[in-house]
Amino acid sequence: MSGSGGYKTKQRDLILNYMTAHKDSHVTVNVISDHLIGSGTPIGTATIYRQLEKLVEQGVVRKYTVDNSTCACFQYVEPERGCHEHFHLKCEKCGKLIHLECDFVSELQVHVQSEHGFTIDPLRTVFYGVCKECAAAEADKKNEKRKNNE
Amino acid sequence: MSGSGGYKTKQRDLILNYMTAHKDSHVTVNVISDHLIGSGTPIGTATIYRQLEKLVEQGVVRKYTVDNSTCACFQYVEPERGCHEHFHLKCEKCGKLIHLECDFVSELQVHVQSEHGFTIDPLRTVFYGVCKECAAAEADKKNEKRKNNE
């Protein structure tokens, strides 16, 4: 709501840099921390949490809680494109995050709203499944197995 | 995969009973533990975690990690009806879990598969949003506020 993003600090820039550089994947606080340590610019864990919290409030970053994982995942939201309108697909095999921009899905939203009275929040909703590449890889593996069994 | 569900113990029955009696909601380990304490048949936390882990492996129970919440949620999966075919809506206001059985959604699955090459797993996917009742309650609140401001 407030236009101010607080003070501009070195730590904030480092985190935001990392987030924008990895906007296509969900990252954890640990991953960020390790990266910064590797870069020779370590930041306290508490600071990372606090900065991310602010970024989430400002709508710059989104917070997810991915199944399996015990810790929270964060993802940068592109301001112009704005990931506000579309859903995300998350591959459970390779962890890839796919942005699904598709009229069919928007229709689904409208349908569930009018027929079931439920307002879906695309910001929080993630479809889990298996992506094309991983499905193909799996099929290959099965075929190989079959061949070996013959 | 394995047909055996391990030994049949009193604790396992108690947990399974609770899960089947609350199949329409997501429950946490804490909720289960508190209930069992209240029933005069307390079970160690570790046992609850271990039993639920097994039930998840057997496909009897599903594990969720709901946004906001810091802890995992579990839900019983009905063997006959099998929640395998439909999706779930979860209201972020009241926590209600809605089973969405709807052709439109099945079509979405087919569409995403054929057009985007992605196989959605309904077992893991939960739509987050706001249900009819909570949306109405919120609208009421806003109207009241507006009146008071006049």
Add this chain to the structure above:
DNA sequence: TTGCGTGCAAAGGTTTTGCATGGCA
């Protein structure tokens, strides 16, 4: 100078693990 941001350490909560004991088959 003012007050927010940072870092460290400690606290809080959830989940896992080790080990001795108890119960199912």
Add this chain to the structure above:
DNA sequence: TGCCATGCAAAACCTTTGCACGCAA
């Protein structure tokens, strides 16, 4: 009897909080 399941306590994690100090505005 053999082995798995349980319970307790301790450990391992992730995340939040308190407090003194540093830095942006």
